[in-house]
Amino acid sequence: MQRLSLLAAVLLPLVAHAESPKVDAEALYQQHCQSCHAPGRLGAQGPALLPESLARLPQKAAVQVIRDGRPATQMPAFAEQLSSTQIDQLAAYLYQPPAEPPHWDKAAIRASHTVFTPRAELPAKPVFKADPLNLFVVVESGNHHINILDGDRFEVITRFPTHYALHGGPKFSPDGRFVFWASRDGWVTQYDLWNLKPVAQIRAGINTRNIASSQDGRYLMVANYLPNSLVVLNAEDLSLNRIIEVKDQQGTPSRVSAVYTAPPRNSFIAALKDVEEIWEIPYDQTDMPLRRIRAGDYLDDFSFDPDYRHLLATSRDSHGGQVIDLDAGKVIKKIPLKGMPHLGSGITWQWQGRPVMATPNIQQGQLSVIALDNWQIIKEIPTEGPGFFLRSHANSPYAWTDVFFGPNQEVVQVIDKANLSVAKTLRPMPGKNAAHVEFDRYGKHVLLSVWDKDGALIIYNADTLEEIKRLPMNKPSGKYNVFNKINYAEGTSH
Numbered sequence: 001m002q003r004l005s006l007l008a009a010v011l012l013p014l015v016a017h018a019e020s021p022k023v024d025a026e027a028l029y030q031q032h033c034q035s036c037h038a039p040g041r042l043g044a045q046g047p048a049l050l051p052e053s054l055a056r057l058p059q060k061a062a063v064q065v066i067r068d069g070r071p072a073t074q075m076p077a078f079a080e081q082l083s084s085t086q087i088d089q090l091a092a093y094l095y096q097p098p099a100e101p102p103h104w105d106k107a108a109i110r111a112s113h114t115v116f117t118p119r120a121e122l123p124a125k126p127v128f129k130a131d132p133l134n135l136f137v138v139v140e141s142g143n144h145h146i147n148i149l150d151g152d153r154f155e156v157i158t159r160f161p162t163h164y165a166l167h168g169g170p171k172f173s174p175d176g177r178f179v180f181w182a183s184r185d186g187w188v189t190q191y192d193l194w195n196l197k198p199v200a201q202i203r204a205g206i207n208t209r210n211i212a213s214s215q216d217g218r219y220l221m222v223a224n225y226l227p228n229s230l231v232v233l234n235a236e237d238l239s240l241n242r243i244i245e246v247k248d249q250q251g252t253p254s255r256v257s258a259v260y261t262a263p264p265r266n267s268f269i270a271a272l273k274d275v276e277e278i279w280e281i282p283y284d285q286t287d288m289p290l291r292r293i294r295a296g297d298y299l300d301d302f303s304f305d306p307d308y309r310h311l312l313a314t315s316r317d318s319h320g321g322q323v324i325d326l327d328a329g330k331v332i333k334k335i336p337l338k339g340m341p342h343l344g345s346g347i348t349w350q351w352q353g354r355p356v357m358a359t360p361n362i363q364q365g366q367l368s369v370i371a372l373d374n375w376q377i378i379k380e381i382p383t384e385g386p387g388f389f390l391r392s393h394a395n396s397p398y399a400w401t402d403v404f405f406g407p408n409q410e411v412v413q414v415i416d417k418a419n420l421s422v423a424k425t426l427r428p429m430p431g432k433n434a435a436h437v438e439f440d441r442y443g444k445h446v447l448l449s450v451w452d453k454d455g456a457l458i459i460y461n462a463d464t465l466e467e468i469k470r471l472p473m474n475k476p477s478g479k480y481n482v483f484n485k486i487n488y489a490e491g492t493s494h
């Protein structure tokens with residue numbers, strides 16, 4: 001009896017409140033938050049606060065942000081104005097989808113478009129002495145900045161704020177002069193690396209995964225979670241070209257996992273998250289006719305083999321990898337990889353006269369090396385924990401992988417590409433997460449990120465593995481070398 005009434009005492013108020021918290025939280029949101037985060041939570045001065053936007057922020061962390069604010073940003077602390085129950089309710093509310101699915105249509109996209117300086121008015125000559133093809137675009141994610149770095153002297157040429165939370169790698173115009181990046185909230189920015197000036201911006205979606213740029217330099221394609229769309233922009237000024245709604249032939253809508261360019265095919269390739277299809281969209285045909293390829297699973301990230309005939313993707317449900325033949329338009333092989341391979345970070349090289357791809361694994365401490373001529377797993381190289389990124393360069397004997405997850409995240413491991421084993425294990429800043437690396441255009445230097453508030457960008461000699469320089473940075477994440485990117489260089493992600 002006692003037990004029952006106790007239960008009732010705990011449960012009854014919960015039941016009684018079951019309908020009201022949402023209303024209360026909504027009212028609190030409109031009163032305290034919408035001025036910065038927009039009435040529909042789509043973001044304005046502050047970022048969007050929808051479940052998709054907050055996917056990487058645990059709800060507990062959201063509670064803390066609301067209570068204490070974020071120092072050195074516009075986000076205020078609400079501990080004095082709101083009770084802890086109200087703060088909990090508000091946080092819970094942010095992780096619920098809105099009653100009405102958020103809209104972001106043609107008119108909204110067009111209204112968000114700004115051209116800062118038309119390309120034609122910008123002189124076609126770099127305003128600095130450094131090699132424009134050996135520049136790095138370095139994303140500092142801790143405080144949402146980009147650094148443009150001289151890739152020979154390792155000095156920052158300029159540094160400026162970006163939209164909140166850049167997502168996916170920046171992409172370049174074919175000559176390497178213009179760079180494009182996207183933010184989590186769908187803002188796409190074009191920047192002139194020669195004049196060190198922004199060219200244009202537009203908001204192509206509410207929640208965006210990544211962008212791809214066509215090899216002919218004419219288009220960008222934006223992959224969105226919200227709305228379920230692919231958006232084509234004209235690269236010249238970022239004006240809207242077209243919106244492609246993403247759904248299968250039965251009308252089931254889907255988020256887009258990722259989009260990449262396949263240069264020899266003159267097409268964009270997109271993997272879909274909620275329907276079992278891969279899409280190929282040729283950008284050299286004016287109406288960009290869509291080609292659907294059955295995938296046999298929901299696909300997350302992927303990469304290509306060197307001639308872009310095949311695509312290797314991670315399957316969401318069966319895990320493992322699958323190979324899709326883009327010419328034949330079908331799955332030709334399932335690769336029984338354990339854990340969750342991160343094939344989007346897969347890199348290729350020649351090993352004993354054969355093309356191979358190596359991929360890190362976000363669940364298991366191993367790198368898998370797959371032969372690209374028969375799709376057999378040649379070797380699983382044990383590492384000190386699950387990894388996220390893998391990088392190399394045609395001129396380097398080494399591939400570098402991080403141990404992104406788990407207790408050994410301070411470690412990076414250097415793999416000998418010839419004998420497929422760990423050549424050296426580095427601990428660049430003990431206790432701090434060592435992550436993403438990128439090579440310079442010649443493969444002579446490696447830039448490594450220590451992903452910490454008090455982190456650094458560390459430059460190594462790629463052959464001797466000796467440290468050359470350390471630049472303090474706040475959570476430096478990706479680094480992108482102009483030459484390697486515009487040449488779709490071996491060893492880096494596209």
Ligand code: HEC
Nearest residue numbers: 032033036045046047057062065066070073074075076090
């Ligand atoms: C004066 C403007 C302003 C107000 C008012 C405001 N915010 Fe924020 N909020 C921001 C900014 C700016 C950021 C991004 C801070 C940063 O750079 O990390 C932010 C970040 C956040 C984040 C973290 C988002 C993420 O992706 O990590 C949450 C959660 C949040 N706000 C919730 C709220 C809630 C709930 C309210 C109302 C109780 C509120 N904010 C009121 C400006 C504001």
